[in-house]
Amino acid sequence: MKINDLPDVRGHFGPYGGIFVAETLMAALEELREEYDKARKDPEFKAEFEYELKHYVGRPSPVYHAKRLSEQYGGAQIYLKREDLNHTGAHKINNTIGQALLARRMGKKRVIAETGAGQHGVASATVAARYGMECVVYMGEEDVQRQAPNVFRMKLLGATVVPVSSGSKTLKDALNEAMRDWVTNVESTFYILGTAAGPHPYPMLVRDFQCVIGNEAIKQMKELAGRQPDCVVACVGGGSNAIGIFHPYLKHPDVKLIGVEAGGSGVESGKHAAPLSAGTPGVLHGFRSYLMQDENGQIIETHSVSAGLDYPGVGPEHAWLKDAHKAEYVAINDEEALAAFHDLCRFEGIIPALESSHALAHAKKIAPTMKKDQIILVNLSGRGDKDINTVAKISGIQL
C-alpha cells in the first residue's frame, strides 16, 4: 500500500489508528468523516482555508538558513521552517482554522478543545473569536498553574477555561474531559482536537491541515538551496507539526525523516515522554499507537520540561512510519533541549519553543557528523515566549 493511501476508510495506518470510542461518539465521528470528505473536495472550502492561512495566519512561513548556528555546530547547514512566525506563535493555528471552518460548515456554534501548554487552547480560542463561536478549553489543573499567561490569553479571547482535576491533572486528563463534554453535548458541539491523534478522522484531517508546512518547505528549499534537505527534523509529542512536514516529504524517499521525542530526565530513567522510543502499542484516547504504559496496561505519567510534548501517546501515522522504517525516532532529554534553546537565542536571535528545541538539539547532535554542503531542515514549530518562565525558573532566576 502506498503511504499516501493511508489511512484506510476506518482510519487504520496498518495496525494503528482506528476508532476506539464509546458508542455515543460513533455517529458524531461518522458525521465528521462525511463532512470532511465533502469539504476536501470542495474548491470553496480549500480556497477559504488558503485565504485564511495567507491573510490571517501570515503564511507562507519562511524557511531561514541559520548560518551562524550552522557554523557554530560545525557541519551540515541548518535551515529552519519558521512556524514560530505564525499568528499565535506556533503551527497549531493551521489546524484550528481548518477545524473551525469544518465546524462552521456543520452548523456547530460551540467548540471545545483540550490543551497542555496552552498553545492549542490559545489557537482554538483565537479561531472561535474569529468565527464567532463559543469556546470551552479543558486544561489540567497542574498546567493551569504552570501556564498562567496562556490561561489569561484564552480568557482575553473570550474562551472559558475549565481546570481538570482528575487523574494526573495534565494534558491526557484534559483530553479525557474534552471527550466527556463531547459525549454529553455531541449534537451542538465540535471538538477541535489539537494533534494528529484521537479517533479517525482526526489523525487524517489534522495531518492534512498541517501538510501546508511540508508543501511550502519543499517549494522553498528548492528556491533557497536549489535542492531538498538531506534530513528533516521535527519534535514529536502527539506529532502534528512533525506529520505536517514529514508527510509531503514521503514523496522524496532520499530525504531522511527524524522525529524527536521528549527524553525528559533520560529514557533510561523511565521519566520521559517518548512512547516511540521506549513504549509499547496499546489503545488510548480513541486510537491504537505506541503508549507509555505499565505491565497492566495502565497509562503512566510522563515527564518533560516541555508541556507540549508531555503526552503518553503519539499519533498513529508516526507509529506506522516507525514500523515501516520510513522515519526514524529518537529522544532528546531536557538538558540537551535547554542547551539548544539557548544556542538559538544567542546565535540567531530567535527564542524557540521548548518543544522545537528538542528538534534543534538533535540537529546539534547530527550536524557535526555531516558534511558542510549537506542540509538539515528543522521544523521550528513554535516560538518560546510562553516558555520564558520555565527557563528562568530552571536557571534559578526570579522574573
Added chain:
Amino acid sequence: MSRIAATFEKLKSEGKKALIPFITAGDPGKGYTLPLMHALVDAGADIIELGVPFSDPMADGPVIQRASERALANKVGLKDVLVMVAEFRKANSTTPVVLMGYANPVERMGYEAFSIAAKDAGVDGVLTVDIPPEEAGGVADVFKAHGLDPIFLLSPTTPESRVEEVVRAAGGFVYYVSLKGVTGAANLDTEEVARKIAMIRRHCALPVGVGFGIRDAQTAEAIARIADAVVVGSRIVNEIETAPESEVVNRVKYLVETLRRGVDAATK
C-alpha cells in the same frame, strides 16, 4: 447455554426482569470486592457487572472515575480482577459476571490470553467500552470462541441503520445507554427510552438492558417496565464512596435491595 442466557431464560419463565448492579473491582479496597459481590447477589442481583480499573476512563463521570482511581491506588489491575472472579466462583456458580472496562488493559494482556484466563476464572461476558463493533471484528470473535459473551452498547445517537450491525457482533444482551453523556448523568426520559427500545427490539433478539440515570426504586421500576434488565452503576459506587468503610457492604446491600423491589414492582 451460557450463564447469561440461562439467567434471562429463568427470569422470563418467572415473569421477572434482571437487575444488574455495577461495582469497580478493588474499590474501596482489594478486600471489599468479594464480600460486595456476594452481598449484591444476596440483595437480588441477577448479573454482576464488575468494573476493571483504568487510568483514563474516558466514558465515565466523576463518580466512577474516582472509583477507578481508588482501585488503582490499591494496585488492582486486570489480573487481580480475574483472581477476584475466580474466588467468587468458588461459592457461586450461577450468577453471571460481566467485566466492564476499557480496551488497553485487555489489549496489553492479549485478547486470546485474556479470553482464556477470563473464561477460566468464570467470567461470562465482556464489555470493553471503547471497542465498538467496527474495531471489535476479530476481538468479538475471539471472545465468542472462548465462550465469552461480547456485550455492546447502543446509545441515543446510534442510528437505526447501525443497530443491526452492533447486534450481530453482540452476545448475551445489549446494553442501551439511556443518555448522551458519561456515567452518572441525570435526567432520565423514560418515554424516549421506551421509543428507542421498541426500535432496538425490531432488530435484536437478545435481551435489552438499560443503564445510565437509574438512581432509585422509582427509576428502576420505570426502566424495568420497558427493558429486560436494569443496570445501576454510579448510584451504587456513590454509596461505596460515601459510606464509612465498616458500613460499605451493608449500605450497598440495603441500596440494592431497594432497587430490587423497584424492579420487581414493574412485573407485579
